Amino acid sequence: MSIQLDQSRDLLRVENLRVAFGPPKQRREVVEGVSFTLAAGRCLAIVGESGSGKSVTARSLVGLTGGDAHVSADALAFEGRSLLGLRDRGWRALRGKGVGFVLQDALVSLDQLRPVGKEIAEGLRLHRWGTRETRRARVVELLTQVGVPEPELRARQLPHELSGGLRQRALIAAAIALDPPLIIADEPTTALDVTVQAQVLDLLAQTKERGTALILISHDLAVVARMADEVAVMRAGEIVERGPASEVLARPRHAYTRALLDAVPSTHSKGTRLSPAPPSPLIREPAPAAAAPVRDGARVPVLEATGLVKRYRGPDGITRTVVDDVSFELAAGETLGVVGESGSGKTTTARIALALTEPDGGQVLLNGGPWTAVPERRRRARRRQIGVVYQDPLSSFDPRWSVERILLDALPEGGYPGAAQRRARIGELLEQVGLEHEHRDRRPLQLSGGQRQRVAIARALAPEPSVIVCDEPVSALDVSIQAQVLDLLTDLQAALGLSYLFISHDLGVIHHMSDRVLVLNDGKVVEQGTADEIFFSPRQPYTQQLLAALPTLAREPRDLAEVG
Amino acid sequence: MSARGVAVRLLGAIGVLWAAATFTFFVQTLLPGDRATLILNQESGQTIKRTASELAPINAKYGFDDSIVGQYLHYLGGLARGDLGSSYQLHEPVARIIGDQIGPTIVLTVTALLFAWAISLVLTIATAKRGRVRSTLGSGFETIAAGLPHYWLGVVLLVVFAIDLKWFPVEGETSLSGLVLPALTLGIPLAGFIGQVTRDEFEKVLDQPFVTSARARGMGDLGVRTRHALRHAVLPGITLSGWALGALFSGAVIVESVFARPGIGQVLVSAANARDIPLVSGVVMLLAFVYVVANLLVDLAYTVVDPRMRTA
C-alpha cells in the first residue's frame, strides 16, 4: 500500500498497541492491537464513535492514560526513539516539546482560575524556555499566530471571558508553543459552532502546512474529510479500516465505515433512511391524512407564531433581546426546522412555543386557538396537544422513576380507565419507539443514550399530541444512534401524522428532517423557506456563510484527492 | 460590588445584629426568676428569697421596674448610640469586658483555622488519588477527625502533651507554646471537615480536562496538584470556613474552659449562668458581627482565589 512509508522517515510508529484498564483480574481491553505510522507533516485522522478507543489511543501516545491503565505495544516509537518503558520524567520531557496535545471544549481544558497567557506560557516555563520576559513576548506572538485579536489583552483574561473559538485557539497556541513536530488534537471542534469550527480547522491546517504532523481524533467524518491525509476508522478498540482519506471516504470497504458514512445526514440524504434498522413494526400503514385543524372552514397551521419577542435582564443589569420578532407557521404533518448557532434564540423560541416561557411580545396559536396568551390554568388541559423531546433526556426524567412510571405519568388523565389498559398502552408506546418489554422497569440511568431518547419520544407520544417540539434531540448522540433516532422520528411522523418543530444547530440534520427551515441569528429570523431553497440557494449572506463553513462530505472524492 | 450591593449587604448585617440583640434580650428578660435577686445573691453567695425593701434599690438602679418594652427600647437606644450597656454582674461596661477578652479568642480561632487549613491541605496534596492505601489513610483520618468532640480531644491532648510529656504549658498561657494545644483541639476536627470537601473537589479536579492539558504540556504530578488542582479544591473549603468560624467560636467556649484560657467563651458561659443580660447580649451581638464579617471575608477570599468572581 502506498501509505507504507520508509520507516526511517516515520515520525511516529505504533505497532500492536493495546490498552486495558482496571485491576489485573477485571482488566477491560479498550484498545486491542492498533498499529499505524505517521510521517512528518502528514495528518492522520482517527475516526470512531464513543467508546471506540480513539481517545485512549491518542492519550497513550503521550503516556496520559491514567493510573490504572495497562499499556503495551510491540513498538511505540517517536522520532526513532522508543517510548516503551519511558519513566515519568521521560514522558514529561516529551509532552509539550515533542508532542502538543489539544483537547476539546476549551472552557474545561483551560484552568479557569488562571489567565490564558499563563496557561500558554506554562509549557514554555516547564521546558525552561527563555526568561519570564521572553516567554511573555512569545505568548503574544503565539496568540497573534493563531489569529487572536488584541493578544496582549487576551493573555491577561480568564478563559470564561473569551469566546469558545478564542479559547480553542488559545489551547492550540499552548500546544504549538514549543513547535513540537507532532500535534494530537482530540475532538478539537466538537463543542464549537459551525463557523467557528471552520476557523479552527483552518488554523490546524495552517499548522500542518508549516510541517507539523497532526493526529486528529474525531467522531465527525465531515471534519476529517477536510483535513486528513489518511483515515483510520476505529470500532471497539480496533482499526477496522485504514487508508488514504480519499479512498476511505469515497470507497469504504468495511461495512462499518459504510454504515457510518450512510448515517451522516446531509443535503444528499433527505428522504432516505440513515440507519440499516427496519422501520418500526407498529407503523404498518401510512397515517390517514393528518387531521388538520380548521378555522372558519379553512385549514389553519397547528402552530402559528407571530411577532414573538423575549427579553432577559442579565446579572449586569443590561437587558438583552433573545428573541426578536420571530414569526412562523407549522402546518399539520409538516416539519419546520429551526437552525442557528448557539445564542441565536432557538431554545427560547421552542420554550415559547411550548408556553413554558411567557413572551414579552407576540403570541402563539395552537391548533388555531390562543395558546401563549391565555393563563396556564386554561392551557393545562390542552397541553397534551403539544409534546417535547429534549437534547438531554436524562435530566428530563425524575431519576427515581422507572420507564413505566415515567410513561404512566404522561398518559392523559382519564384517558385509560383501567390499569390493564394503561399498561397495554405503555407496551404499545415502547414498541412504537423500538424498546423492549424489559426496559419497563429500568431507571433512566440504566439506559443508554439512544434508549433514553427513545423513552423521551415515547413520553412525548403518550398524550397523543399533534405537535412535537424537538429541541436538539440528537445532538448528544453518536452518529449511528443519531441515525436511528432520526429514522424513528421520520417513521412516527409518517405513521401518526405528527408535526415537528425541529430545532438543531446541525445543518445536515436540519436539511435531512425539514420541509421548511427557519434560520435564526441573534434572535432574529434571517431567512425562511423550504429546505431546498435554504440549502441550495440561500439568499442571505449569513446563511451563505453558515453553509460555506459546514465541513461536508458532499464534495466529490475526486476533489478531495486533488486537495490531498 | 456595586453601591447598591454594598447597601443591601450593610442593611442585611444591621438586620442580623438587630435580630440577634432582640432575640437575646427577650429570651433573657422573660426567663423565670428575679434578676435583682440574682444580682444580690451572687454578690453575697446566698440563695435566699429577698425582701421587697432589699430589691427596690437594685430594681431602681438597673431600671428593672420599667416595663419590658421600656427596657427594650432603652436598650435599643443605647445600642444605637454604640452603648452596649454595663454588666450587672461584673460592674463594668460590656464593651470594655468584651474588648479585654476578644483578643485571645480571635487569636485562638484564627490559629485554629490556619491549623485546620494547613493540616487538610498537606493531607490532601499528599494522599488524594495517590493509590488506595494512601487515600484511604487520608480520608480515614479526615472522617475520624471530623467526628472528634472538642472537649474530649482537648482533655486527651492536655493530659498527654501538657501534663504527662510537659511539652506544652498546662494552662492559661497566652504565649505561643500555650496556643498550640488549644488551637489543635479546635483545628483538628475542622481539618477533618475542610479536608473532606477539599479532597472531594481535589479528586474531581484531577479528572478535569484542563489537568490533562497541563500534564500534556509536560507538567509533573506535584506541579499539577499545587499549581492547578489546589486552587480549585480550596474553593468549597473557603465557603465552609465562613460556617466554620461560628463553629470555632462554639468550640472556643469549650476549649477555653478545658485549657483555662482567657477569652470570650468563658465570659459567655458565666454571663449566661448569671443572666447578665447586657453582657450576654453584647457577646451575641459580637458573634453576629463576627459572622457578618467572616462572611464578607469569605467572599473576599473567594474573589482572591477565584478571579472569575471579580469579572463576572
Next chain:
Amino acid sequence: MSLEHPAPSPPADTTRGRARLVGLAAALAIASTLSACGGGGASGGSDSASAGTAAGSGAASGSATPVRGGTIRYGHEQEPPCLTGGWVQEAYIDRQLLDSLVAQEKGGKIVPWLATSWKVSKDQRTWTFTLKPGIRFTDGTPLDAAAVAKNFSYWLDPRTGNSTVQSYIGGYYASSRALDATTLQLDLKKPYSPLLSSLSQAYFGIVSPQTLASGADAVCTAPVGSGPFILQKWNRGQNLTFVRNPSYDSAPANAKHQGPAYVDGIVWKFLGDQTVRYGSLTNHQSDVIYDVPTVDWQEAKARFEVQQYITPGTPVRLSLNTSRAPFDDVAVRRAFAYATDRANGVKSAFNGVIPYNGNGALSQSTPDYDASLANAYAYDPGRANSLLDAAGWSAKDGAGYRTKNGRELTVKLVYPAGSVITSEGVTLLQNIQQQAKQVGFHVDLVPATPSETFSGRYSTPDSYDAQPWYWTSPNAGVLYIVWRQNLKDSPNGNNESFYNNPELDRTIAAANSTLDPAKQKQLYARAQQIIVAEAAVVGLYTQTTSLAIDRRLRDVWLEDSQGEPVFSDAYFAR
C-alpha cells in the same frame, strides 16, 4: 532550708512518663501512664486535719531565713463576680487586700489586728476598740476610727450593704462612732458574744472610705484597703495581679512576721478545672494551688507541702424541707437519715480525703461543736424501714418505692450544680440516692444552674424537699443565722429547712448573748441536740479546703476564720 524535705528536684515521674509515652498512640499512652500514677503515693504527713485548724504535711515553717523577691503564682478555683461582698470566694481575695479589726487563732482565740485592744461594757452592749495608730490605706487615706465606722455604716445600709455582714450582726448592731482617731465605739441592741470572732472574717475587712464614696462599682472591682497587697489588675476570666504593699505595717498578731510581704506580688489565677489546676502545679506553672483534687491528694502529699483546712460553721448538709410532705414528719426525716450510709458514701466520693460530718448542725472544727453527735443516725436501714412502716409509708409501688395513700415517697433533692456542689459532691448525692432507694425513697436529683440557684428559684418552701448547702463561720453563732425562725415579719431566708422552733430560737439567742464560755458551750450543745434530734438537716461532710505548695515556697499558711491562704509571710527559698 527545711530539714524535713530534700531540696527541690524534678518530680520523679517526669522522665518515667516521657519514656513510657514515646512512640505510643495517644489514648493508649494515657492508659498506661495514668494507671501507673493511680496507685497510692507514699504517705507523708497526716492523713486528716485536726479540728478547726490548718494542718500541713509538715510545713516548713520558719526554719530558714526569709528572702525577699519573687512573685507567687497561685492557682485558685472560682472567680467571684465582685472582689468584695459576702461570699467566701470574695473573702479569699479580700484577705490579701484588707485588714480586719481582729484575727482568730486556732481554737477560737481572738488576737489583735487593726485593733490593738478592746473592751466590752458590763451589759455587753457597748464595745470599744483601740486602733493601731498611723495606719494608712494604700490610697493614702488614714485608717482611723472614723474610717472603720464608715465601713460599718456602709455594710449595714440596706441600699449599699453587705447582706452577709447583715446576717451576722444585723440583728444586734445599733450604731458605731469614732470617739477619737484611734478609738471606735460599737453599740449593740443586745449582747452578742460571737462578735469578735465574726469580725475576724474577711467580710469585715476595712475598705478605704474613698472606695466607699466612689460607689458600688468601685467597691466591686477596685477596692482599696490597708492589707499586705495592692490590687494591680483584674484580667476577667484569667487572673488578678497583686503587688506588695511596701509600707504594710498592720499584720495580725498571729502573723509570722510584721512589715511588708517578702514577695513582690501574687498572680492569682482562676483555674476552675481541677485537672488543669493540679497539672499547673506539677508542671511548675503555679507555685501553690487551692483545693487539691482529692484523687491527687495522696500523690500531692508526697510531692508537695499540703495543708488542709476544715471550715468551721455548718458542714455541707442536706436541709430537709420540714414545711411539706414527706419531710414534715420527723419520723420520715429520721428514716431518711438512717437510710443513707453517708459515712461510706463520703469516704468513697471524696477518696477518703474529706471527713464525714454526721452532726448536721455544726462542722467538727467549729468551737462549741458537740462531738457526741458525730455519729448521729449511723447507717441503719432496718430502723429506717420500721420508722417508715410506722409512719404509714408501708405500701410499695411497682418500682419498689414506698407509698402512702397512693402517693410515692419522693424526695426532690435540688442541688446547685457547678458552684457549691463539686462533681465529687454530685457523686455523693448519687450514692445517697441509691442507698435511699434500698429502703424505698425515690430521690429525684435536680441540678440547678447557677442562674436558677442565685435567682432564688429554689428558695421557696414549695420548690424542694432537700437541698445541700453550707455556711462558713468561725463560731457557733452561725446557728443564729441558719436557725432563726422564718417569720412573716422577720423572714430568714437562710433557714433552708423552714424549721421554726421557738425553743431552738431561744436557746441559740441565749447562747449568743452569754459571755460565760461553759454556759455558752452548754447552750450551743443543746441547740445542736435539738437540730439533730429533729433531723431538720442531715450532715454530710465538712467544707474542706486545701493547698498544695511547691517546696520552694515557704510559710504560706491558712488563716483560721475561714481558711483563706495568707501570702504576706511567704517567701521563696533559695
Next chain:
Amino acid sequence: MSAIQPSPALPVGGPAPSAAVTAAWVRSLRPGVILASLVVLFFVLAAIAPALLAPRDPLAIDLAASLRAPSAGHVLGTDQSGRDVYTRIVHGARQSLLIGVGATALAMAVAIALGFLSGLGGRLVDGLVSRFVEVLFSFPVLMLSLLFVTVFGPSATTEIVAVGISSAPGYARMIRGQVLSVRGSGYVEAARALGHSYPRVIRRHVFPNAMRPLVVVVTLGVGQSIVWAAGLAFLGLGVAPPAPEWGAMLDAGRNYVTHAWWLEIFPGLAIVLFALSVTTIGRYLQQRLEGGPAR
C-alpha cells in the same frame, strides 16, 4: 463526547460539610461500611434493649468496687461509685441516641418548613425566610444552646431543642438550594409541559427529589448532634445525673482523667465511634444515592 458542565456555582454551606464523598473512598471502605453498620446496630440495640447487652443495673452503686481499672469483671472498669462503665455506656446509648435523633428530627422539621417556604414561595417570602435563616445562622450552636439551657434548665428536651434549633438553619439553606435546583430541573419542566398541575408537580417531583439527599445529611447530622449535645453535658448543662448519658459521663470522668483514664476515654470513644460509624454509613448512602444504582 463528555458533557462536563463548567460549574462555578458556589457550594452550599451546610451544617454537615462532610457531605462530599468520592467513589474511591466508598469502594475502598466496603468492609468499613459493614463494620460501621455493626457498630450502629450495636448502639441501636443498646438503646432499645440495653439489658440484653448489659444485664447489670447502670445505677447500682458498689462503694467497695470504686475506680476499678478494666478487668474481666468490669471490662471497661468502674467509676467512683463502683458502677460498671460498660453497663453505663450501653444504657447511655438510649439517652444519647434519643438526643441525637431528636435534635436532628427537630432540625429537619424546622429546616424543611423553612427550606420549602423559601424555595417555593415568591421572592418576598424567600427574602424574608432567608433573612431569618441568616439570623439563626449567626448564633453558633453552643451559644444558642447556652441561652436555651439557661431559660429552660438542663434536660434532655432542652438539649434536643437547643441542638435541633441551632443546626436547623444549615439544613434549611441546603433544602432551599435543593428545592430551587429541583424546581429548575428538566423533569419538573417536562411534567409542566405534560400539563400537570403545580401542586401535583410539587408533590410528585419537587418534594421527594429535594428530600432525597437529606437521608445522608440526616445520618451525618445525628452524629454531629450527639457530639454537640455531649459538649453541653460537658459544660455541666446536660441531663441530670445519675442517668447514664455519654456527655455527662465524660463530664464526670474529666476529673479522674489522670487517675482513672477509663472514665474519660471509653465514653469518648463511644461518641467518636458512633459519630464515625454514622458518618461512614451516611457517606456510603450518599454515594449510592447520588451515583445511582449500580449498572
